Amino acid sequence: xxxxxxxEARCEYGDSxxxxxxxxxxxxxxxxxxxxxxxxxxVNEKKxxxxxxxxxxxGKLRATLWEWGAVTSERINDEGSWVLQIVLSEARWNIFxxxxxxxxxxxxxxxxxxxxxxxxxxV
Numbered sequence: 001x002x003x004x005x006x007x008e009a010r011c012e013y014g015d016s017x018x019x020x021x022x023x024x025x026x027x028x029x030x031x032x033x034x035x036x037x038x039x040x041x042x043v044n045e046k047k048x049x050x051x052x053x054x055x056x057x058x059g060k061l062r063a064t065l066w067e068w069g070a071v072t073s074e075r076i077n078d079e080g081s082w083v084l085q086i087v088l089s090e091a092r093w094n095i096f097x098x099x100x101x102x103x104x105x106x107x108x109x110x111x112x113x114x115x116x117x118x119x120x121x122x123v
Contacts, residue, residue: 009034047089051109054082058105064096087114 009031012021019038024031049072054062062082065071070086077083088096096102 011038047087047114048093048111049114050086050088050093050111052084052086053077053107053109054084055105055107056080058082058101061096061099061101061105064099068092083109 008023009025010023011019011034012023013019022031022035022038024035026032062084065084065086068088070088070092071084072087073085075083097106
């Protein structure tokens with residue numbers, strides 16, 4: 001919900017930590033950076049960087065990650081498995097895990113959350 005400011009731009013957060021309300025004024029150019037920052041935080045909130053190993057039989061699973069644009073780096077280890085760094089939302093990762101063969105061919109090595117460092121400018 002967007003509301004006109006009473007005296008200044010501000011952001012109100014709900015109990016879950018997500019943005020509930022943002023007060024802006026386009027006419028007075030108040031809070032536009034705040035609004036775009038809040039939007040960026042919400043969109044990028046759940047992105048996770050994962051390092052995974054996909055064994056030789058998991059070529060279709062590897063291809064799925066490439067099709068989704070999730071792979072940021074790839075190498076082949078001494079066993080002939082692919083070691084991938086991927087960036088996916090938690091929801092997309094859960095969809096990926098439902099693929100046939102996931103538990104047999106994919107091993108999660110490491111994961112960490114990321115947030116966007118994108119700077120937005122008001123127009």
